[in-house]
Amino acid sequence: MLLKNHLIKVFKKASSENNFLLKENIVLKWVHRFGIDSLNDLLIHSPVQERNHEEENQEQISLIDEVHEENQEQISLIDEVHEENQEQIKLESSKTFENIEEAKWESNGLETSISNQISSKNQNPNKINQFNENPKLPLPNIKNLRKWINNDKKAS
Numbered sequence: 001m002l003l004k005n006h007l008i009k010v011f012k013k014a015s016s017e018n019n020f021l022l023k024e025n026i027v028l029k030w031v032h033r034f035g036i037d038s039l040n041d042l043l044i045h046s047p048v049q050e051r052n053h054e055e056e057n058q059e060q061i062s063l064i065d066e067v068h069e070e071n072q073e074q075i076s077l078i079d080e081v082h083e084e085n086q087e088q089i090k091l092e093s094s095k096t097f098e099n100i101e102e103a104k105w106e107s108n109g110l111e112t113s114i115s116n117q118i119s120s121k122n123q124n125p126n127k128i129n130q131f132n133e134n135p136k137l138p139l140p141n142i143k144n145l146r147k148w149i150n151n152d153k154k155a156s
Helices: 002-017 020-034 036-044 047-123 125-132 145-155
Strands: none
């Protein structure tokens, strides 16, 4: 464990001084001694990596906050549109209800006028029969039919 701690300290110092050759040398020793699978242990303790992770986390948090604010604005806009739509639906439904009521009154008026007409027809059946009867035209006897046809042609 002493070697790991020593390599971690030297790697942190090399990272803070931006000494790439020393960092590369430490990484090679680490991988040779402990294996490539344990390299994350060295890089996690690096201050540069910690700074980078902190900066990335702060950037991600700020991006998340911006997206959250945009979403809240969109939600408020959607709520406003929803309220407007509800008001329009209420107005249209009230208009539709008024139209239905008017149609009922009109249909009731038509039904009463039709029933009045029917009752008046039932009261005056003689007048209806008078209009339905066609006056009978006088027909001549068959003997005089030819004369009657010839006279009719002359008149026209």
